[in-house]
Amino acid sequence: MARRDGGRLCRTLIDEIDRLSPTRNRWRPSFQPVVAQLDGCLARGPKETSYLRGAVAAMKPHLNWHRAPPNPALGRFDRHHAFSTIVGPTDRVPSDSLMLGLMIVDRATHYPGHAHDADEVYLPLSGDAVYHVAPARPGRPRDGRYLPIPAGARHALWTGDVPELIVWAWMGNIRGGYRIAGAAR
Numbered sequence: 001m002a003r004r005d006g007g008r009l010c011r012t013l014i015d016e017i018d019r020l021s022p023t024r025n026r027w028r029p030s031f032q033p034v035v036a037q038l039d040g041c042l043a044r045g046p047k048e049t050s051y052l053r054g055a056v057a058a059m060k061p062h063l064n065w066h067r068a069p070p071n072p073a074l075g076r077f078d079r080h081h082a083f084s085t086i087v088g089p090t091d092r093v094p095s096d097s098l099m100l101g102l103m104i105v106d107r108a109t110h111y112p113g114h115a116h117d118a119d120e121v122y123l124p125l126s127g128d129a130v131y132h133v134a135p136a137r138p139g140r141p142r143d144g145r146y147l148p149i150p151a152g153a154r155h156a157l158w159t160g161d162v163p164e165l166i167v168w169a170w171m172g173n174i175r176g177g178y179r180i181a182g183a184a185r
């Protein structure tokens, strides 16, 4: 199932990127404490994602970093993550059907199990996190491989000794719900 869904999500993502208009909104840079880890994330990682780490380095001064709304269910994750949305309805590259951005999760941090109505793809650029997309077993994609997360599938991650840098994309029902679903282990 995961492989078939992965192909569908990847084709959808490519189609959405092909449809992006040349219009660009202004960058609106902002910062979060965990973003101090970004240079370290960009300096390490597999060769398969080095071209993307270079692209992130070029955008670094412009990125708008935010945190998820405060939620006790997020625990330590709340103050130990940041995300930057590059493509989206009100973001640098406008789209009403695709959201695409970056996320940093600090070392030794659990992003609790959650689910949403949008389809998602994760592409880890740097780090050693373990990912869990139910009902599959926890694991880590091979270097340079993406992780498909169909709408409604509960997913979580745990970082290890270093922070994790991820490219993420939301497709489909990007204005739908988001639910914290509790710890997956």
Ligand SMILES: [Fe+2]
Pocket (backbone or CB within 6 Å): 114, 116, 120, 149, 155
């Ligand atoms: Fe997600």
